[in-house]
Amino acid sequence: MMRKLKSNWQSIALTVVVLLSLFISWIVWTNPFPYEGARHESYSNNQSQYTPQSMGDVYLPTKAIETNKKGSQNQLHSPKANLILSVKRELESWKLGRTNVVKQNNSDVYLSYLRRRNSLMLTYPDEVPSSVFNETFSQSIDTDRVNQINHIVIPLNGQHEIYLLGDHHYSVYRVRVEKGNFSHIRRLLTSMEQIPVDHKIINGVAVMMYPHSFELPELGYQITAQNIDTLSASLMSTNQHTTITANKNGNETTYTDGTNRRLIYNRQNGTLKYENYLSKDDRESTSQIFSHFYNKLTAIGMPLDNLRYDEVSEQGRRLNYRAYVNSFPIFNSDGYGEVTLESTSSGNERYWLSLYSLQVPLPIDHQMVKLPSSTEVINQLHATNRMRDIKDLRVGYIWKSNSVNNHVVKLVPTYFIKYRGHWVEYTELEK
């Protein structure tokens, strides 16, 4: 026996190393996540701040839509229960398996998935890369196969699969659920309030419509202003020894570090524009933009608890973040409560932000405001001949900055229309 082993030891050693290499290859191929995980982890480290919002909390879907067995759809919302946060925590414990393409470039099929009976759909305000989905829900779906995601459809009829939908090219992907409890999700839906909705494809874009008139309460918030000195210090801070000079010119103060960075602060309305001229080689790669900007937000020290990712530019290098309350976006004509971060392909980084944000909700008498159906809104817009410049429609809250009292604000629900690339309150367009 021993002799046999001795004479064959080379072949045995060869077998062992070959098997070992097969095993390692198998680990690498089946589970690319350790690599990705490591990369993400090192990213989220730069964040120095003590914010309880992780990257996944900022890049969350913002709308939840339940479709019942008969096919009618309701948007779910609540002043108390945070359905999306609860679903996120649930999905984190799931194990998703193989992904495959169901259909592409067919708007009818796509619409049928948007209206899939007996399902819960989570909708992002704009597309996100599948790597962000993975980060948010602690999954490792194939990012090469699935590109951009707009909706997550979770069937509630016992099927062990979920669907990821991308508006771009009307892509529908099926993802097998290897481990996951659908009944937990079903239970979360019971405490939610409902607004009837419907999905349509208008000018090539999937739009959520409100077929009936409905009511939402007014909300009161305290306005928090960040200190310009702290904000400018965190924006202009650097490891190198450079002096920062501040120049006042009219209503504007311009901070420069003499080389490549500049911050313009408008003292009148509290808005800031920051520019950093990096070289082309230093710019962030497009695939890393989402995590790069999340780290920037935490480094700037923005309060993140109401802030959500809201829009991405066509080239994918400019991201917009917006304040949300109780699942509805907030709009302000001065850009308060909003942050836009851009990294141009030539290497410039530009940020637009303001000192003001909404943090503490206030007890007020919460009067109910009646909103018309979106059909009515669209009919009115048809009458003004502006329909072809309209890309999207949403219900949100308006934050009017010219309120008498500067420290508190009343948020009023209304429709917002995406008109020539900007969100405008719908009554503005009717004028």
Place this chain on the structure above:
Amino acid sequence: MNFKRIQWIFILAFLLFDIFVGSSLILETRFTVSNGQQNRQSTVLKEMRNDSINYGNLSNKQQTGYYIAGKRSTDGGVLEQESDKLHNQNFRFTSGTLTSEFDKPIKVSADNTVQRINRLLKNKRMISLGDHYRYNKELSDKNTIVYTQVLEDKPLISNDGQIRFRINSDHEVTGYTQTYLQDVEVLRQRSNTISQRRAITWLYKHNQIPNNSRIRWATLSYSKLLNTTTDDKSVYVPTWIVEIKTKNSGAIQQLQVNAFNSTVMKETPDSVNTNSLNNK
């Protein structure tokens, strides 16, 4: 080239492959750990130990909470109405506080005090609204047993919702004072709060914890953030309340950290005028 040599080359090549890919896999994982959040916090914890700050097990679990509004029950409020049902005691209700003296002191022993008072709380004729309160070990001592009102599963640490039972030297409950927060309303969807460990390390990094001290406890509770003019309601926020004892002097201090945005809570809450928001 003979077969043996080819075999040698193969063994060597595969061995190199295994070592290279295997080590990169292992190193990559270790890289994650050594750079992680956990590690930075554990560095801070180590620094704290070097400064002789003692602490127990600090949880790293992220919790959730709400902004909550409510107002202290005053004249004609819920607490006064409910107090009509009280028996076997002599009570009065002044400026939002119910003060009561039992006709016959209730005998308790050191090991069943809490169980006995829990039973008392279930009796509407003895204590009003008793099911809204829970025993609070941290605030109690041998002369006073404190029960705090519970808001969304967390204790309210405020004079606005508490029952304080008086215990005399004969181990008898002689009476109590009670306040109650009514019209409780959740103002915003549930959101994440910082963990216990983060609250402590944050306080340490901001020089709030003196050297040579001991952290006695740290609990997530609701405490008052703002007063408003809407019906005299106040806003309460999830807060990490941390009690620290200095080892030399024995001095005890409480620190409060807002668990939503990691800021130290003010001693006196701000007042906000909300009249312009109400359509009256």
